[in-house]
Amino acid sequence: MKKILIIGAGTAGTMMAVHLSRKLNHKEWAITILDKDENHYYQPGYLFIPFGIYTKKDVIRKGAKYIPAGVEYLLAEVEQIIAEQNKIKLKDGREIAYDLLIIATGNNIHPEETQGMVENGWRKDIFDIYTADGADALSKIIPDFRGGKVAIHVAEMPIKCPVAPLEIAFLTDWYFTKKRIRKDVQIDFVTPLAGAFSKPATAKVMGHLLQERGINMVVDFGTERVEQGKLVSYDKRTVEYDLLITTPTNMGDELMARSGLGDDLNYVPTDKHTLQAKAKDNIFALGDATNLPSSKAGSVVHFQSEILMGNILNYIQGKELKESFDGHSNCFIESGYGKAFLIDFNYELDPVEGTYPLPFFGPFSLLRETRLNHIGKLSMKFVYWNILLKGIPIPGISAKMGRAGKIIFEA
Amino acid sequence: MATKEIAGKTVSLTEEGYLTDPSQWTREVAQAIAAEEGISMTDAHWKVIDFLKKDFAETGVLASMRRINKTGGIPTKDLYELFPEGPLKKAARIAGLSKPTSCV
Incomplete structure (x- = not known):
C-alpha cells in the first residue's frame, strides 16, 4: 500500500482529499490528511463580520466534517518535513512516511514583521480582517466609532485575497454612510502598490470608485514602522489614524522554514504550471502555500486542485506532467450599497469585461458594479460549504480561463 | 517595444523603458538608464544592482525588497x-x- 499525505486541511487540502478519494484506487493508495486546527474557516466571510453582516459562527465549521470517507484525518502538528527521507516528523515525535506529499499549509499574517505594529495598539486601535478573531474584535469596536481617521492599510505584497483591502474600504464607506456619520470619517487607502490594484484594468476601475466614494489613495507607501496613531513610510511620509485596519505581512507556514522548503516568506518554490515543488519530484503544493505569481484565493485553489489532480495521476503512472495551470483567478469585489464587481483573469490576461460564467448570458457581469454580483458574493458561503468543498462541479466554471463573451485586454 | 540608442549601444525596450533582452545590458547602459532616473551610480548602488543580477541568474525571478x-x-x-x-x-x-510584477 502506498501513501499520499496532505498537510493542511483548509480549502486546498480538503479539495485535494475529495479529488484523490474519487480518483485513486483505495486498494493501492492510502490517503491521509492532517491539520493542527480542528476548525475549517470560510475565509471570504471574514470581510462581512466587522460590519455585522456575518458573525464568527457563519465562517467556522469542524474540518473533519468535510473530509470524505476513506481518507484518514489526523489532528496533529508537523514539526518537520524530511524530504530526502520521504517522511514527516510530528510535534509529538511520531513519524509518518509517504510516497507522495501535498503541501497545502496556506499562509498567515505576521504583524510582528512591521516595527511597532504589535506594541502600539494591536487589537486596540489596530485590527486585521484576515483572521476570524481579528474580524470579530473589529466588529466589537466599529459600532462605537463616532468619527475620525480610518486607514485601510497593506503592509507588504504579496497578500491573501488582494482585493480584500479594497472591499474593506468600500464597506467602511458604506457602513458610516448608513450610520449618517460619513462626513465625520476620513478614509485613507494606504498601499505599497502604485495604484488601487496590481492589474492595470482593475486598478483603473477601482481607483475611480475609491475617488467617487471620497476615499483618499496613498500609493507607493512602503511601511517602515507604526507609531502610536501613525504610519511612517521609508521615504518619511506619514499617515495618521484613529482606527487602523491593516493587512500585515503575509507569510507561509513556519514549517517550511524548519524543513528548508521555503523562500524568504516561507512560500514553497513551486512550478507555476505543473504545481510540482522545485525541491523534490514527489512533493506537490497548491493554494496560499506556494510562491506562484497567481492570486492567493479560494477560486484559484479550486482551479489548481483540478490541474493538480491530473498531474498526480500522471506522476503515479510515470507520465509527463502535462496538465498546466494558467493562473486563472476570479473573485467578487464587494463594493458596498448592496453591489459588487466580479473579475476574471490569469497569468497573461488582465481582468476582462463581459459575462461569467456563461458567454453572453452571465448571469454575472465582469468588471462592472451590479446588484446581482453582490447576491453572487453572498451566495458563495452556501456554495463554498455545500458545493465547492465537496468537489461538486459547477456548469460553465472550468480551471482554464475561457475567452468567449469577454472583452480581452492583453496584459 | 522600441529600440533606442543608449550609451552607444542599440537596445530594445518596453514602453516603460525596461530592457527586453538581458544580453544587451552593459554597465554603461546601466549608468545611462540610472542617469535618466536622476541617479548617479555609486558603489552602494552597484551593490544592489549586482545582487539583483546575481540573484536573478540563480532563481529566475526578481528579488523582492x-x-x-x-x-x-x-x-x-x-x-x-x-x-x-x-x-x-x-x-x-x-x-x-x-x-x-508586484504580485496579484
Missing part, C-alpha cells in the same frame, strides 16, 4: 535612499531586468 534586505544584506531604508520613489522599479530597470 525583503529578499534584498534578508539575503542581500541591504536594509530597505538604504534602498529607498539610493533609489527614491519606487526603489525596486528603478533598480530593476537599471539592472536590465523586467518590471516588478
